[in-house]
Amino acid sequence: MNGKKAPFGKLTGWMIPVIAILFGVIVGAFIMLLSGYNPITAYIALMNGIFSNTYNMGETIRSMTPLILAGLAVAFAYRTGLLNIGVEGQLIVGWLAAVYVGAAVELPMLLHLPLSILAGALAGALWGFVPGLLKARFNVHEVIVTIMMNYIALYVANAIIRAYLLVPGERTDNINSTASLQSDWLQSLTDYSRLHYGFIVAIIACIIMWFILWKTTKGYELRAVGFNQHASNYAGMNVKGNMILSMAISGGFAGVAGAMEGLGTYGYMSILSGFSGVGFDGIAVALLGANTAIGVLLSSFLFGGLQVGALTMQQQAGVPTELIEIVIALIIFFVASSYMIRWILNRIKKEGV
Structure with a gap:
C-alpha cells in the first residue's frame, strides 16, 4: 500500500512545478502557431537570449536578484x-530609504553599504508592520490593507522625491560609491552587463529564511500560527505578536529587494510613473517555488531568464514580448491548478485504501 502512495507524493511535490512549466510552454507554442509565429524558432531564440553569451547571463542573474527577495517576502x-x-x-x-542613506550619509564602505541595505530592510519592515498590526489587533484582512498600501507607497515616495530629493532627470541624486553594490569586475566579467553583488545578498537571504523558519524556536511558532491559530493560542503562543512579526520580516525581505535596485542596478531612484512589477512578480515566483527558499531561487531564475530572453526572442524571431507574458501567465495558471490536481489525487488515494 505504501508503494502506491509514493508516486503520488512525488507528483504532488516537486514534479508539479515542472509539469506546470511544461504545460505553459506547450500551450504557449500553440498560441504562437495561431498567431502566425514559429514556436521552435521563438524558443530557440529565447534560450539564446539567456545562455548565448556572458552579457545575457549577467543580465539574467541581475534580474533574478530582486525577484528572489520579493519571492521570499511572499x-x-x-x-x-x-x-x-x-x-x-x-x-x-x-x-x-536605501538610496537616501546611500546618498546622504558619508561613511567607509564597510559601514555605509550594510547601513544602506539595513535602511531598506527597516523601511520595508515598517510598511509590513502596519498591515500586520491591523490584522492582529482589529482582524482587518491583510490582503486589502497591503494592496492599498502599495498605492500609498508609490505616491508618498514620489512626493518625497519631488519635495526633497529631486535632481534633473526626475530622480534622486546618485548614491555614494561607498554604498554601491556595483562591481567593475563583475561587469567586465559579463561583458559589461548590470550584474552586481546584490545576488550574493539574495542568496544569503534565502539561507536566512530557511534558518529562521526551520532551525529556530520562533520559526516553529510562526509556522504553527500559520497552520492553526487556535491550537497555537491554546499552546501558549503569542498569536497576535507572531502575526505582526511575520509581516514585518516579510516586509523586510521586500525592502531589501528595493535596496538591490537602488544600490545595485540603478544607483538612484526615479519618480515612478507606475509600479515596478517586481513585487507582483514575486507572488508568481513564490507560487512556482512552492514557498520554499530553494524553490524561490530556482523559479526566480526561470522568470528572470524569460524576461531577459524575451528581448532576444523579439529581435531574432519577431515574436512580441507580450507572448512571453502569456507563457508566464500560463505557468502560473497551471501551478494554481495543481492544488485541484492534488485534491483529486488525494481522493484517489483515499478511495484506493
Missing part, C-alpha cells in the same frame, strides 16, 4: 498563514 508570509500582496509597496519604500 513565501515567508504564506508559510506563517498570511498573504502579503504589498511586496511592491514595501519594495518601493525600501528602495527610497
